[in-house]
Every structure is written in C-alpha cells, then in structure tokens.
Amino acid sequence: MERNYSVLIEYSPAYELIISLYTYIYNKNLKSIKLGKDWVEETKLKLPTRFALELEDERWEILHRTVLLISQCPEKKTVEEFLDWLEELPAGELYERLSPWVSSIPLNLGEVRDRILYLLTEWNTHYFKSLDTGILDYLQEEVRFRQEEAQTCSPIDLIEQVTNGMRVEPTDQLKQVILIPQYHCYPTTVMDYFRGMATCLYPIKETITSKEESSLVILQLTQCLADEKRLGILSYIAEKPRTLIEIHQHIKLAKSTVHHHITILRKAGIIRSHFIDHSTPAYYSLRESFIDRLNTELRSFLFKKGDLL
Structure with a gap:
C-alpha cells in the first residue's frame, strides 16, 4: 500500500x-x-x-x-x-x-x-x-x-x-x-x-510586478551559480541524491561552509532538501527545473510579451 x-x-x-x-x-x-x-x-x-x-x-x-x-x-x-x-x-x-x-x-x-x-x-x-x-x-x-x-x-x-x-x-x-x-x-x-x-x-513575498520578479529570480540564480564550490556541489548531487556528510567529504570544506553553500542553493530553488520524519534534511537532490526557470525568467525580463525573438 x-x-x-x-x-x-x-x-x-x-x-x-x-x-x-x-x-x-x-x-x-x-x-x-x-x-x-x-x-x-x-x-x-x-x-x-x-x-x-x-x-x-x-x-x-x-x-x-x-x-x-x-x-x-x-x-x-x-x-x-x-x-x-x-x-x-x-x-x-x-x-x-x-x-x-x-x-x-x-x-x-x-x-x-x-x-x-x-x-x-x-x-x-x-x-x-x-x-x-x-x-x-x-x-x-x-x-x-x-x-x-x-x-x-x-x-x-x-x-x-x-x-x-x-x-x-x-x-x-x-x-x-x-x-x-x-x-x-x-x-x-x-x-x-x-x-x-x-x-x-x-x-511569501509582497505583491511585486512580473518584471521585478524576473529580475530577482535571475539575480538569485546567477549569483548562486557564480561560485566554483557550489557548481561542484551541483555536479556531485546531479549524479544521485547525497547526504550532507557525503557532500562534505566530497567537497572537502568545513561542514559549516558546506551547509552555507547548500542553504544558498536550496533557498534559490536549485536543489531539493528531503525531510523524513525530522526537521533536519535527510539528503539533497538536484532540481533540474531551475534550468528551465532561469531560461523562462531571462526571456520574460529581456523581451516584452508578444515580441518576436
């Protein structure tokens, strides 16, 4: 069942x-x-x-x-x-x-x-x-x-x-x-x-315009990706879901630093945190949908509705 x-x-x-x-x-x-x-x-x-x-x-x-x-x-x-x-x-x-x-x-x-x-x-x-x-x-x-x-x-x-x-x-x-x-x-x-x-x-955020929303999303995603260690974390968990300890051992940084990077990636919606009967995440996985979201938000920000590319 x-x-x-x-x-x-x-x-x-x-x-x-x-x-x-x-x-x-x-x-x-x-x-x-x-x-x-x-x-x-x-x-x-x-x-x-x-x-x-x-x-x-x-x-x-x-x-x-x-x-x-x-x-x-x-x-x-x-x-x-x-x-x-x-x-x-x-x-x-x-x-x-x-x-x-x-x-x-x-x-x-x-x-x-x-x-x-x-x-x-x-x-x-x-x-x-x-x-x-x-x-x-x-x-x-x-x-x-x-x-x-x-x-x-x-x-x-x-x-x-x-x-x-x-x-x-x-x-x-x-x-x-x-x-x-x-x-x-x-x-x-x-x-x-x-x-x-x-x-x-x-x-939830206060009501903002779609243009402002796109700008904020783009900034958050690109700033998250503009870090070599965070890209390393993403590449590692793209293979399969990983625990914090596994990520720490692979990246070879202090646990607090790894946790900081993961928190930034999670709040940007780039990775998932999986919870199993506890408020501490059991493991993390990649949210591939963020790639499409970045593309969508960038198009929304750069081109007005109805414009031809």
Missing part, C-alpha cells in the same frame, strides 16, 4: 502574529530575513521600554506548540478570537489537545499558557494591530489559491512548490502536514515535526 499524507492549508492572522513575534525575538539568528535590522529597530520604538527589554531576554521556544493550538481553535478569524479561546482553555484540556502530537509537555502548562497570552497580547497591542492589512489580505488570497491547486496537485509536489524545494517524504508515521503562508520570516521556511504531523510556515 502506498504511503501518503494529507495537506491542510490554513489561514488565520494569529499565525502571522506568532511568526512576527518569533522573527523579532530571533532576528539575530535569522540573518537572511528580508525585513532586516531596520524593521527590528523601527518595531522596537513602537514597544514600551519594559516590554522591549523583556523580549531581549525572551527564549520563545514554544512557537510550534502554539501553531498546533491555532490549528485546533474553532474560531480564529481574528487574533482576539484566538487569544480569548486560549485564555479560557483549562490546563487539562490544553494538555489533551497537545498530548497526541507533542512528546514532551511541561508540568506547569497553565503558567506557560499565561506567559504565551501575555507576550502575544502585548505584541498584538503595540505592533501587530498596526500592521498593513494588505499583508494579511495577501496571505488569505495565497491560501485560497493554494487550496485550489491542492485539488489537482499531490501533497508532496504542492509542498515542494510553495517552499521552493523542500520535499516532505511520505512515511508510515506522517499523517498530515499543515501548510501556513507567512510574511515576516521571508525567505525562511519554519518547519517542525510532531507525532504524525508536521507544520510548515512557508514564506
């Missing part, structure tokens, strides 16, 4: 509330995020001094558990609906909702919930409420579009498409993947595995 999993494509502003706070707290570790240091500094000025100081010391490692709770919330059209539901949720029911998916749950679950509520409520008041509503509208439209695509596209191919190269392999354990578009952490995808479920907060 063929193994497969289902995909649930979700939207709620509560998801973006969480990923925006996560991005702010961990901005120093998320070096490649498009919003960058200017966004962090501008946002900090909007926060009360005491709350900004709290967030400097915050180690918010409960992002994914909160994402699981949003997926179970019956009414989540607004941030306030989710926060009200979470506030009224007894600690016992909170445990029951998490226990099927999470193997390690803190004993002080009520205190953890109260801390989550405090952080999210303050963040919502001082930052998220003033967010451009056009971003949320764009996220909602993205979900509608992907839900239509899911009718004709397999779950594994749909995930690879929206993440630009992340391949979630079917296993006996994995039953469902929750796909959630997010803006704040672009271009990083935030993925986590639970027992029988995975969550994937994939990045």
